Amino acid sequence: MTNVYQASAPVEADIRAVQAQGVDNSDLIASGIAGHINSCWTQAKMAKTDVTERLLKCERQRRGEYDPDKAIDIASTGGSDIFMMLTDVKCSAAKSWIQDVMLQSDRPFDLVPSQEPQIPPEVRMSIVDFVRMEAEDYVQAGQQLHPESFRSRMSEVHDIISVKVKEEAKATAERMAQVIQDQLATGKFRPAMQDFIDDFVTFPTAIFKGPSVRKKKRLQWGPNFTPIVLNDMIREVERVSPYDIFPSANAMGVDDGFLIQRHRLTAKTLESMKGVPGYSDDEIDQVIVRYGRTGYRYTEYGDQQRDDLEGKMNSQMHNDHLIEALEFWGPVMGDMLIQWGMKDVEPTGVYEVNAWQVAGFTIKVVLNPDPLGERPYEIASWRTIPGAFWGMALPENMRDVQIMCNAASRALANNMGIGSGPQVEVVVDRLADGEDVTQMYPWKIWQTTSDKTGGGQPGVRFFMPEMKAAELMGIYNQFAKQADEVTGIPNYIYGSGSGASGAGRTASGLSMLMDNAAKGIKSAVSTIDDVVVMVVTRFYTHNMIYNPDPYIKGDFRVVAKGSMGLVAKEQIQVRRNEFLNLVLSNQVALQIVGPEGAAYLMRETAMGLQMDVDKLVPSVEMMKFKKEQIEAAMQQLQAAMPQIAQETNVAGDTAPPPMNTVQPQQGVSA
Numbered sequence: 104m105t106n107v108y109q110a111s112a113p114v115e116a117d118i119r120a121v122q123a124q125g126v127d128n129s130d131l132i133a134s135g136i137a138g139h140i141n142s143c144w145t146q147a148k149m150a151k152t153d154v155t156e157r158l159l160k161c162e163r164q165r166r167g168e169y170d171p172d173k174a175i176d177i178a179s180t181g182g183s184d185i186f187m188m189l190t191d192v193k194c195s196a197a198k199s200w201i202q203d204v205m206l207q208s209d210r211p212f213d214l215v216p217s218q219e220p221q222i223p224p225e226v227r228m229s230i231v232d233f234v235r236m237e238a239e240d241y242v243q244a245g246q247q248l249h250p251e252s253f254r255s256r257m258s259e260v261h262d263i264i265s266v267k268v269k270e271e272a273k274a275t276a277e278r279m280a281q282v283i284q285d286q287l288a289t290g291k292f293r294p295a296m297q298d299f300i301d302d303f304v305t306f307p308t309a310i311f312k313g314p315s316v317r318k319k320k321r322l323q324w325g326p327n328f329t330p331i332v333l334n335d336m337i338r339e340v341e342r343v344s345p346y347d348i349f350p351s352a353n354a355m356g357v358d359d360g361f362l363i364q365r366h367r368l369t370a371k372t373l374e375s376m377k378g379v380p381g382y383s384d385d386e387i388d389q390v391i392v393r394y395g396r397t398g399y400r401y402t403e404y405g406d407q408q409r410d411d412l413e414g415k416m417n418s419q420m421h422n423d424h425l426i427e428a429l430e431f432w433g434p435v436m437g438d439m440l441i442q443w444g445m446k447d448v449e450p451t452g453v454y455e456v457n458a459w460q461v462a463g464f465t466i467k468v469v470l471n472p473d474p475l476g477e478r479p480y481e482i483a484s485w486r487t488i489p490g491a492f493w494g495m496a497l498p499e500n501m502r503d504v505q506i507m508c509n510a511a512s513r514a515l516a517n518n519m520g521i522g523s524g525p526q527v528e529v530v531v532d533r534l535a536d537g538e539d540v541t542q543m544y545p546w547k548i549w550q551t552t553s554d555k556t557g558g559g560q561p562g563v564r565f566f567m568p569e570m571k572a573a574e575l576m577g578i579y580n581q582f583a584k585q586a587d588e589v590t591g592i593p594n595y596i597y598g599s600g601s602g603a604s605g606a607g608r609t610a611s612g613l614s615m616l617m618d619n620a621a622k623g624i625k626s627a628v629s630t631i632d633d634v635v636v637m638v639v640t641r642f643y644t645h646n647m648i649y650n651p652d653p654y655i656k657g658d659f660r661v662v663a664k665g666s667m668g669l670v671a672k673e674q675i676q677v678r679r680n681e682f683l684n685l686v687l688s689n690q691v692a693l694q695i696v697g698p699e700g701a702a703y704l705m706r707e708t709a710m711g712l713q714m715d716v717d718k719l720v721p722s723v724e725m726m727k728f729k730k731e732q733i734e735a736a737m738q739q740l741q742a743a744m745p746q747i748a749q750e751t752n753v754a755g756d757t758a759p760p761p762m763n764t765v766q767p768q769q770g771v772s773a
Contacts (some may be wrong), residue, residue, distance in 0.1 A: 136458050136465050139439070140431045143361050147349035148403055154493055155405040158306055158345055162412050164190045164498040164505060165305050183516035187508045189583060190498050193590050197304045197497060197624070200592075204628055205300065205635070206293060210284050210664075212639050214276040217660040222261070222268055230260050272657060279655040283642045290314060290339040298342035303483055303631065306345045307493040310357075311481045311634050312364075313340025314641055318375050336379065338645070340638060343480070346409050351433075354492045357480040361433025368426045370395040373466075381469040382459075390426065390461045398424040399462055428461045432471070432478045474648070479641065481634040485627060501589050507582040515575040522570040533562035591624060632663035683708050 163170060167186045169177065177184050205211055222230075234256050287293075290313065302309035317339045325331045343364060351360030370391050377384045410416070437452040448454060455471035455478075471478070484494020498505070529540050535550035551562030587593045639661045647656055683704045686692045693701060705720045 136431075136456070136468055137460055137463055139435070140363070140429060140458060140460050140465075143351070143431065143433065144349070144363055144401075144429060147351060147361070147363050150352035151349055152404055154307070155346065155403075157493070157496075157499070159405055159408050159412070160502075161306055161496045161498040162409075164502065165194050166412055167191060168412070177513070183513045183520075185509070185512050185516050187505070187512045187579075189508050189586055190501060190505050193501065193586060193592050194304045194497055196592050197590070197627075198300050200624060201300050201303070201628060201631065202297060205631060206296065210280065211635055212280070212283075212664060213662045214280040214283075214643070214659040215662055216269075216272045216276060217658045219269075222264055226264060227261075230257065230264065234260060275655060275657045276659050279643065279646065279657065279659060282646060282650070282652075282655055283639060286314075286338055286642055286646075287340070287639075289337050292340050295340045295342045299483075299634075300631070302342060302345060303485065303627070304497050307496040307499065308345055308482050308484050310343035310345060310348050311340065311483075311638065312343050312479055313638055314338035314645065315341070315479060316379055318377075318379050334378075338642065346405070348480075350492050355490050356492065357478050357482055359492075361431065362478060362480065363432075364430040365401060366428045366430060368428055370424065370426065373426060376466070381457075382467045383465070386464050386466040390464050390466060393464075394424075394426050394461070396424060398426055400425060400427045401429070426461060428459055428466070431456070431458045431460065432480075473641075474644065481637050483630040483634050487630070497590060501586050504582050504586045504589060508579055508586075511575050511579040511582065515572060515579065518568075518571050518575060522568045522572075525565040525567055528564040528566070530560075530562045635663045636661045679704070679708055 160170060167188045168174075169184070169186060174184070237256065292313075295311070295313070299309050299311045315338065316336055318334055319337050319339075321333045321335050323331045323333055347365040347367075349363040349365065350357070351362070354360045354362070373387050373391055376382045377387050433456060434453050435456045436450075437448045437454060438450040440448045440454060440456075441450060455476045457467070457469050457471055458465055459467035473479070482492070485497045486495035486500065488494050527540075527543070530551070531540070533551045533554070534540065535552070538550055549563045554560050554562075643659065643661060650656075686696055686701060686704060696704070702720050706716050709716045709719050
């Protein structure tokens with residue numbers, strides 16, 4: 104038997120209509136799920152040990168800290184422990200570049216009709232009826248009608264309605280996009296995306312999650328501006344730390360095997376989950392009573408090192424009553440669910456389960472509410488490894504370069520210290536009693552005895568070590584330059600002028616170099632584009648199922664705009680100004696684009712100049728409304744023309760000139 108997802112009709116608000124599908128939070132279910140989650144958790148955390156070490160190395164490399172074993176080796180030599188922050192420079196430049204591309208506008212996506220809008224069959228029949236009535240009226244008026252004229256009129260009306268259908272589809276898509284944009288703003292999309300981009304340039308894999316239903320307080324003003332606090336259900340998105348995600352050992356993506364996310368919660372956060380569909384209020388109360396004052400943690404490998412890198416020293420000793428929870432996503436056989444006490448499932452079926460567990464308490468058990476059974480996670484990597492959950496991080500790509508630059512810098516610092524002054528060779532058995540050889544100062548007198556060998560050699564001899572600063576600087580510069588090649592992020596991207604030689608000395612040449620550099624990061628941006636598309640698609644699907652507004656619904660697809668932002672915004676603005684001047688200065692072009700097209704160009708240009716667009720150019724809707732008013736007035740005038748002409752003939756026995764003719768002025772020949 105195939106499990107078919109069928110969404111129920113919305114009862115109240117769209118989110119409140121989401122219900123847990125076929126789940127009973129009985130003690131039997133909770134006990135069985137807790138045991139299954141514990142078994143999966145043990146497997147996942149063991150499989151992630153090596154990955155956690157990779158995460159720590161990447162973060163240490165970006166924070167400018169040596170790995171513990173390397174730090175011990177450096178300390179044993181007594182030399183310099185300088186760490187050149189080359190990795191952080193590249194990661195920060197990549198983050199700024201991607202962030203400027205992805206978040207340059209308020210909406211990093213668009214909705215477009217998924218296919219060419221088609222005229223409904225009932226409308227096609229009405230076109231035939233309409234043209235037939237026109238033909239009958241034409242024949243009844245005594246005019247001759249050629250059969251080809253009927254077909255031409257049918258095609259003309261069909262084209263007019265097709266244009267209207269396409270315009271309506273675009274308008275509906277725009278309304279849906281605006282609704283989703285408001286939901287993303289409420290769900291903290293922008294700060295979550297900023298943190299996600301930071302993970303993207305730092306770790307092997309970055310994780311983005313959403314939407315998730317949360318209950319959140321909102322302030323509203325009542326009569327006489329009385330504050331009213333409302334508890335609303337909202338959809339939020341979040342960045343998931345790579346340290347807190349635990350896929351199954353053989354997972355290639357978020358939908359393979361099982362997936363566990365570790366949450367760090369407070370008692371207040373747990374309390375906010377009460378009343379959210381799918382959560383057990385009784386289980387949450389028991390967790391708060393049991394661990395609200397002491398906290399509960401799943402202490403794992405690397406936790407203290409991670410907290411130290413994040414600036415949370417001694418976090419394991421002072422946990423601030425944090426309560427950690429495990430969120431489980433994974434397929435479960437139907438016979439296991441039946442043993443746990445779940446009803447309305449097939450023994451041979453496979454069902455996707457989402458459960459939350461704190462210690463021995465299961466605070467949530469539901470079947471995956473997604474129509475396609477997909478999990479609300481998306482992952483992206485700087486360099487994807489086919490068939491692997493964890494990709495290759497930017498710090499890992501340039502690790503060898505960073506190691507060589509650090510080695511050259513340490514050697515340079517040590518050589519500068521040694522070569523900055525003279526070294527002293529002392530024959531200690533020739534020094535006078537009490538002579539201190541550990542201090543040197545100007546005009547010091549060295550007391551020595553005579554050379555017993557008779558050679559006349561001095562008891563104290565000075566010599567200068569050889570300075571290798573030039574060679575070491577050359578080594579450093581060579582490997583620092585190699586970092587541009589291995590990362591695809593040249594130094595002129597983030598304002599350094601040393602790499603912008605040759606073509607980069609001119610504005611057009613630098614623009615060409617920037618465009619070429621953008622090709623290297625385009626694959627990274629396209630990966631994040633895929634994440635945005637999937638997240639927005641989930642919002643779109645949820646609105647299609649649960650939002651009661653019929654004027655936003657249609658068959659649309661999501662298009663990300665990140666890759667388009669790789670072109671410099673200044674170049675886009677210049678080309679836009681040139682095109683606007685072309686349209687406004689050419690009457691033929693102005694007639695082609697029409698008033699609406701010219702208004703659109705003017706609005707986009709004003710937006711690029713950070714002006715208040717609504718005060719300068721009317722919106723498309725307002726222009727359409729005014730156009731409809733003018734057309735209605737013209738139709739009324741044309742309808743009244745026969746009566747006006749008849750009254751004029753009766754009064755002056757003269758007819759007015761036709762509407763489409765121009766009367767010559769006095770004294771001017773026609």
